[in-house]
Each structure stands twice: as structure tokens, then as C-alpha cells.
Amino acid sequence: MSSFLYKVVASVDSVSLITTPQIVFIGKSNVGKSSLINALLKRKLAYSSKTPGKTRAINLFKTEQEFLLVDVPGYGYAKRSKDERQIWENIVDLFLRTNVSSIKLVFLLIDCRHELKEIDIQAIHYIKSMNLNNIVILTKSDKKMHSGLRETLESSYTMETIAYGKYTKNTQIYSIINKYMS
Numbered sequence: 001m002s003s004f005l006y007k008v009v010a011s012v013d014s015v016s017l018i019t020t021p022q023i024v025f026i027g028k029s030n031v032g033k034s035s036l037i038n039a040l041l042k043r044k045l046a047y048s049s050k051t052p053g054k055t056r057a058i059n060l061f062k063t064e065q066e067f068l069l070v071d072v073p074g075y076g077y078a079k080r081s082k083d084e085r086q087i088w089e090n091i092v093d094l095f096l097r098t099n100v101s102s103i104k105l106v107f108l109l110i111d112c113r114h115e116l117k118e119i120d121i122q123a124i125h126y127i128k129s130m131n132l133n134n135i136v137i138l139t140k141s142d143k144k145m146h147s148g149l150r151e152t153l154e155s156s157y158t159m160e161t162i163a164y165g166k167y168t169k170n171t172q173i174y175s176i177i178n179k180y181m182s
Ligand SMILES: Nc1nc2c(ncn2[C@@H]2O[C@H](COP(=O)(O)OP(=O)(O)O)[C@@H](O)[C@H]2O)c(=O)[nH]1
Pocket: 027, 028, 029, 030, 031, 032, 033, 034, 035, 036, 047, 048, 049, 050, 052, 053, 074, 139, 140, 141, 142, 143, 164, 165, 166
């Protein structure tokens, strides 16, 4: 079977335990979450747009391999920051806590072109506080990487990092995913 949209979680009431193994994608609006998920699904299922802050719900996609890719609403988009904070503090937090036993890995996406933002640091602390397996994906690596970003993440925040851009092969991400799935 090919990949498909499995479930949309748009309110606190629709959060429930899903026992299917999950890979979660977190990061600022516009960082490239939906683009990466679409690439992995080999279908344009995740909403991707040039307008930041458009994905408001948690979208779960079933892969051909029968696990779930979870597209979490972005944070850090100024115009919507109050709404976003509400979504994050309510739906996203509840979803992650409820499904902590099914979440095999959290990918935290950070745009490789910019310096580390306070909101990304908060996300790092949050993921660590939940004891979730995690890896930073430095996105848009087809563009020039901000100097020192990788070193800061690895030495100051002890985060494992990988680069991902337009020309990165899916197999590279899938080999990481498969390691955490088994
Ligand atoms: N140069 C470059 N642009 C990208 C890449 N991935 C995504 N983008 C662009 O970044 C914008 C936001 O992407 P999207 O996947 O919607 O981000 P999301 O808000 O995190 O889901 C879009 O204009 C994409 O075309 C990448 O690897 N390289």
C-alpha cells in the first residue's frame, strides 16, 4: 500500500494513544518539515507553502513501511505567535505526552542558514525533558550553513546533527529511521 494521511489531530479532544510507531518532526514554521515529509512519503501529502504558519493541526501520515510520520505545527512565526503558543502548550504537548511510548524518534529541524534561535533552544530543552530519542536535522543544506551552528548544537547542547537539503537522498534519512524502528 502507498502512503496516506492517517489522522488529523486538530483539538485536545482528538488526542489519543496511537500504538503505531511514530517519527515526529518538530521545528519553526518554514524550516522545511512538510517538504521533508513529502520527500519521505514520495507523495505530496503534507501541506507545504511559502506562507509560514499555515499548518495548524498535527498531521499523521502512514508510510509504506506502516509506521507514522508526524507533522507537528511549527512555532516561532511572529504574526501567529500567541495562537501557536496555545496550540503548542495544549495540543502538541498533550499529544507528545500521550504518545511518548510510541514515539521512536523526534527530528528537530533547524534552518542551517541562521544562528540558533531562543525558540529552538526551548525546543531542545523540551525534547530532552521528555526523554525522547532525538536528532537535529539542519535543513536547506543546499544553501550556505551558518558558521558555528553545527558545533554549537553538538558541543553546547550535545545534539546529534545531520544535514538535509534539496540534493540529499531519502535513503540517508530512512537508514536513521530504520535504526530507531528496530
Ligand atoms: N533551498 C531549500 N528550500 C527548501 C528546502 N526544504 C524546503 N524548502 C522551502 O522552504 C519553504 C518552507 O517549506 P515547508 O516544507 O512548507 O516548511 P514547514 O513550514 O516547516 O512545513 C518552502 O518554500 C520550501 O520550498 C530545502 O531543502 N532547500
